[in-house]
Amino acid sequence: MAAKKILMLVGDYVEDYEVMVPFQALQMVGHTVHAVCPDKSAGQSVRTAIHDFEGDQTYSEKPGHNFALNFDFAKVKAKDYDGLVVPGGRSPEYLRLNKKVLDLVKAFDKAGKPIAAVCHGAQLLAAAGILKGRECSAYPACAPEVKLAGGTYVEIAVDHAHIEGNLVSAPAWPAHPNWLAGFLLLLGTQITL
Template sequence: MTTKKILMLLGDYVEDYEVMVPFQALQMVGHTVHAVCPDKKAGEKVRTAVHDFEGDQTYSEKPGHNFTLNASFAEVKAENYDALVIPGGRAPEYIRLNRMVLEITRHFAQANKPIAAICHGLQLLAAADVLQGKNCTAYPACSTEVWRAGGTYVDVPANEVVIDGNLVTAPAWPAHPRWLAEFLKILGTRIEHLEMAAV
């Protein structure tokens, strides 16, 4: 398998599962993942939030873990990365105000590199103006931003994904199994099934 170098764009109150699960799973299969946050360095932390679906009109929010960044935002050169991951939560809402975040995001879209975005991560893609003509999904409350950015919002169940070329999107963390599997396909990652010995 060819190891890919993947960038994750984070901020405080990123959704806990949406950063933890892909960060660990992508490394598990052999890829290098650099998690960065504007104005923060490797070794510093971002706070996370757990968004849950408990029958209310919108998700509930609870404190998550502190997540340790493993790369420094100021040192990021987008051309050195093969793919981009944008988790959801509240982070995309404000990191999209950072000019460098938008430039980095545009690089991946314009170079047709694989991009995986989930939940509110589509807010960043919309702000970077890279959704024109793209089919995608997101947390339903972000659908208006997708439409206004020229994308086509596809309403799918929370555990499903939408794939359009290099772009893999999902509404929320229940889609992790499919979202990550489809992203790995676009990355060209081949996983051999292992026979587990009985203990």
């Protein structure tokens, strides 16, 4: 297996597990992961939020960690990467206001490169206009945005993932085993023991 180069788009109050776990797991299998944030560079950090499911009408939110970025957003070019990861949390709601972020998402999709989006990451995909005529899972509160973007919202268990074409999506971090396995499948990663 040739190692792949992955781009991860993050911002302040990205969901803690949805950035930390994929960042570490993708490196564990030998891939390079560049975690970037608009207007920030390597060595700077973003704050994370921990979302949990505790029986309320929606998830609860607690302060997370400071997550260190390891690459400069200003240097990112989609052509340099093999895949894209879009974690959820609150960051997608404002990252989608950045034209360069939207252009990056569009470029990955146009090139048919694997895209992994979890939870509120679908907000970024919807804003980039890449969901029309496609199926996408997301946190249930994002279903209206998937539909308004012309996509079909796929309602699945919180620990499941959905693959269509180059897109693997999931409702939230409990889906990590299936969501990350789906992304590795799209990347062509083979793990041998």
